[in-house]
Amino acid sequence: MDLYVETFDLSRMLQDVVTTLEPLVEKHANTLVVHCADHLGTMRADLTKIRQVLLNLLSNACKFTERGIITLAVARERVHEADWITFRVTDTGIGMTPAQREKLFQSFSQGEAATTRKYGGTGLGLVITRHFCQMMGGDVTVDSIVGHGSTFTVRLPAVIAPEVAPALPAGASPPCALPSGAPAVLVIDDDLTVHDRRRDAHTQVGHVREHNKARDYEEWETRATACGHQRG
Numbered sequence: 001m002d003l004y005v006e007t008f009d010l011s012r013m014l015q016d017v018v019t020t021l022e023p024l025v026e027k028h029a030n031t032l033v034v035h036c037a038d039h040l041g042t043m044r045a046d047l048t049k050i051r052q053v054l055l056n057l058l059s060n061a062c063k064f065t066e067r068g069i070i071t072l073a074v075a076r077e078r079v080h081e082a083d084w085i086t087f088r089v090t091d092t093g094i095g096m097t098p099a100q101r102e103k104l105f106q107s108f109s110q111g112e113a114a115t116t117r118k119y120g121g122t123g124l125g126l127v128i129t130r131h132f133c134q135m136m137g138g139d140v141t142v143d144s145i146v147g148h149g150s151t152f153t154v155r156l157p158a159v160i161a162p163e164v165a166p167a168l169p170a171g172a173s174p175p176c177a178l179p180s181g182a183p184a185v186l187v188i189d190d191d192l193t194v195h196d197r198r199r200d201a202h203t204q205v206g207h208v209r210e211h212n213k214a215r216d217y218e219e220w221e222t223r224a225t226a227c228g229h230q231r232g
Contacts, residue, residue, distance in 0.1 A: 003046045003135055005160050010040040010085070013047065014074060017054050024062040025070065032058075035073040043085055044159040049132040053140070056125040057089040057152045065093030065149070076158065083158035084138075090151040096144040104142060105130045129154075136160055 018034060025032045043050070054072070061070045073088040096104070105126050126140075133140045138156035 001135070003160065004048065005044060006047055007042050007044045008047045010043050010074065011036065013043075013051065014040075014054075014072070017051055017058070018072075020055065021058050021062070024059055028062060028066045030062055030065050030067065031069050033069060033071045035071065037075045040074060040076055040085075041158075043156075045136055045156060046132075046160070049136065050156070053129050053132050053154060054087060054089075056129045057087075057140075057154070060125060061089055061091035061093065061150070061152075065091045068092035068149070085156050085158050087154040087156075088151060089154075090149065092149040095146040095148050095150055096142075097146050101142055101144055 014034065014036065018032065021032065058070065058072065069092050071088075071090040073086075073090070075086050075088075077084050077086060130140050133154055133156060136156050137160060138154065140152060140154045142150060142152050144150035
C-alpha cells in the first residue's frame with residue numbers, strides 16, 4: 001500500500017471530518033466537542049489516510065458512547081526541531097479493561113464476545129488505524145478506564161519525510177478509477193469506516209469503479225418501479 005503525500009490545510013480537513021461524522025454523533029444522542037489550537041497551519045502527508053484514521057477513531061467513540069461527550073483535540077508541537085501534530089479522541093463511553101486494551105490492535109479483535117454481539121464490527125478498524133499511522137512515521141496509543149471512557153492519541157510528523165513516502169505530483173489525485181466495465185459491488189452500511197475498508201479491499205481485485213450517484217439512483221428507481229416497489 002502506497003502513501004500519496006500532499007500539502008493540505010488542517011483546519012479545513014478537520015471541518016470536513018466533523019461534517020461527515022455528524023449523523024453518527026446524533027445516532028446515540030452524543031455531543032462532539034472540538035478543541036483546536038490557533039493557527040494549526042498545514043500538514044504534508046497522506047490526506048486520505050489521515051481522514052480515515054480520524055473517522056475510524058471518532059466512529060468507534062460514537063459507537064461505544066451513548067448520551068455522552070466525544071472530544072477531538074488537535075495541537076501542533078515542536079519536538080527535536082520538527083513539527084508534530086497530535087490528534088486526541090476522548091469519549092465518555094464504556095471504556096476497556098487492561099486485558100481488552102492488550103489485544104485492541106490485533107486483527108478481528110474487539111475486546112470481548114459480548115461487546116462484539118452488542119456493538120458489531122470486525123475489529124479491523126484499529127488495526128488499519130495503527131498501520132496507517134506507522135506508515136506515516138507516527139503511532140497511535142490508548143488509555144482507558146472501564147466504565148469511564150477511552151482516549152486514543154495519534155502523533156504524526158507534520159511533514160512526512162521523503163524516505164517514508166513518494167510525493168504526489170502537483171495537481172494529481174490518488175489513482176482510483178478502474179477500466180470501463182469493471183464489476184461493481186454495492187455496500188450498504190451506516191458505519192462510514194466500513195465503506196472505506198470495503199472500497200479498499202475490492203479495489204485491489206478490480207470490483208470498484210467511479211460512479212455517478214444521480215445516474216445510479218435513477219437506475220435503482222427504474223428497477224424498483226418495474227418490480228412493483230415505490231418510495232415511501
